[in-house]
Amino acid sequence: QQQVKQSPQSLIVQKGGIPIINCAYENTAFDYFPWYQQFPGKGPALLIAIRPDVSEKKEGRFTISFNKSAKQFSLHIMDSQPGDSATYFCAASISNTDKLIFGTGTRLQVFP
Amino acid sequence: EPEVTQTPSHQVTQMGQEVILRCVPISNHLYFYWYRQILGQKVEFLVSFYNNEISEKSEIFDDQFSVERPDGSNFTLKIRSTKLEDSAMYFCASRGPGRETQYFGPGTRLLVL
Numbered sequence: 480q481q482q483v484k485q486s487p488q489s490l491i492v493q494k495g496g497i498p499i500i501n502c503a504y505e506n507t508a509f510d511y512f513p514w515y516q517q518f519p520g521k522g523p524a525l526l527i528a529i530r531p532d533v534s535e536k537k538e539g540r541f542t543i544s545f546n547k548s549a550k551q552f553s554l555h556i557m558d559s560q561p562g563d564s565a566t567y568f569c570a571a572s573i574s575n576t577d578k579l580i581f582g583t584g585t586r587l588q589v590f591p
Numbered sequence: 592e593p594e595v596t597q598t599p600s601h602q603v604t605q606m607g608q609e610v611i612l613r614c615v616p617i618s619n620h621l622y623f624y625w626y627r628q629i630l631g632q633k634v635e636f637l638v639s640f641y642n643n644e645i646s647e648k649s650e651i652f653d654d655q656f657s658v659e660r661p662d663g664s665n666f667t668l669k670i671r672s673t674k675l676e677d678s679a680m681y682f683c684a685s686r687g688p689g690r691e692t693q694y695f696g697p698g699t700r701l702l703v704l
Contacts, residue, residue: 511691513691513692515634515695520697520698521697521698522595522682522684522695522696522697522698523634523682523695524695525692525693525694528691528692568633568634570634576647577622577624577639577646577647577686578624578636578639578647578649579626579634579636579693580636581633581634581635581636582633583632583633584633
């Protein structure tokens with residue numbers, strides 16, 4: 480119930496492509512869904528986050544789509560660039576507990 | 592831009608030894624966290640800390656682990672008697688009041704031999 484399932488494990492796209500990373504959860508008490516980007520040797524950095532009262536949020540080239548009834552959310556990267564090559568983690572938390580439950584991560588490689 | 596810092600960046604220790612991992616959270620943040628990431632696996636929550644006490648801890652955070660905020664700037668994680676399976680990257684994170692975003696430090700890579 481506390482898990483967040485993430486797929487795919489790895490993703491290879493060409494520059495300009497639109498990689499999509501999917502996450503699913505079971506616990507309906509989750510009310511905050513951030514995506515983190517991690518480069519090798521660095522800590523995770525917040526990319527974009529969404530709450531379940533909206534179905535989509537866009538920040539620059541990054542978009543989260545949220546499907547509350549299906550308990551799924553996904554990250555879309557528009558016009559992907561080689562500099563987007565990193566590991567992406569979805570996460571979820573419940574406001575009154577604050578701990579982040581992370582997905583297993585997706586290693587994205589964007590080739591020129 | 593303010594950031595979370597962690598020291599050391601790498602630590603090698605013998606099984607059974609005590610280690611202390613240090614973190615300096617962002618200065619006006621009040622909520623502090625430790626997470627760990629075993630090589631190639633997901634980031635796992637260990638403990639959260641607020642108002643000088645543990646708010647929540649995971650099953651991983653057993654009696655061998657402790658946290659402390661010894662002064663106004665540092666936040667430490669102590670592992671009393673390290674085991675081989677404690678080898679991981681340990682991340683400190685902090686969050687400001689009324690904010691949702693947790694900011695992560697660069698991590699300390701711990702290797703237990």
